[in-house]
Amino acid sequence: MPSLFCPDAFLSPLAVDAAVTRALDEDLGRAGDVTSIATIPEDAQARALVVARAGGIIAGLPLMTATFQKLAPEIEMSACVRDGAIVAPKTTLMRLSGPARALLAGERTALNLLGHLSGVASATHEFVRRAAGTNLRICCTRKTTPGLRALQKYAVRCGGGFNHRFGLDDAILIKDNHIAVAGGIKPVLQRARSMSGHLVKIEIEVDTLEQLREVLGTGLADVVLLDNMDLATLREAVALANGRVVLEASGGVTLGSIADIAATGVDYISSGALTHSAPNFDMALDIEA
DSSP, X not given: XXXXXXXXXXXXXXXXXXXXXXXHHHHHTTTOOHHHHHHSOTTOEEEEEEEESSOEEOOXXXXXXXXHHHHOTTOEEEESSOXXXXXXXXXXXXXXXXXXXXXXXXXXXXXXXHHHHHHHHHHHHHHHHHTTTSOOEEEOOSOOOTTOHHHHHHHHHHXXXXXXXXXXXXXXXXOXXXXXXXXXXXXXXXXXXXXXXXXXXXXXXXXXXXXXXXXXXXXXXXXXXXXXXXXXXXXXXXXXXXXXXXXXXXXXXXXXXXXXXXXXXXXXXXXXXXXXXXXXXXXXXXXXX
């Protein structure tokens, strides 16, 4: 079967395997699918369709296939789309055929993963759509479900968004508590710059224009996160920075405000809502009679 991964995003096969293994273990427990074992003959075969009940962006098909392959490697699967596809309601996403017990045992796990990640991708796509016509990039954050970060960030990419840092180890982001403990903006930036390698970017959070001026005066930051600023203040911040640093707006970003924030001229918007508040995408696995 051709690759089902979104062509513009990477998801490690190790992350897929780990997530599917955890999810199946959680659902099957010690005794397995006792309902299917009690009611379905062991040699029974079945065919099924995976159908999108809503319209949006698909993400998570590789996890669906991995789920059924773990339960019964002989299950035959034929995908009609791949991750990143835009689908309409009632679109058939995949056809399955094989041992009926395995199809029934994996149904909920597969749909949970596919529905959640497609929801994240669809929510991201709507944010991106509303910022169309600007140079703004929409980013996720570390506000992810524990254990699912790599999957959720992959889904953001499927929806046309971009990833912020994956963890505490891939970039320096100095927040208000770091500034407070370190004794101020200049001391914290000086220490960060002296400790970091030449490939490590330094971002610092500010919530006032005075703090932004202080950051710019040091010349030590690469990116400035403008936290919970109103539109007028964001416009002033863009004028003040004048391209000297990358500007990221964050805090209270909604679908209703995204277009206005994009118009201020900031480079990035980061929103935890993409991953922690995305509604589930309604999917179904229908057994064919």
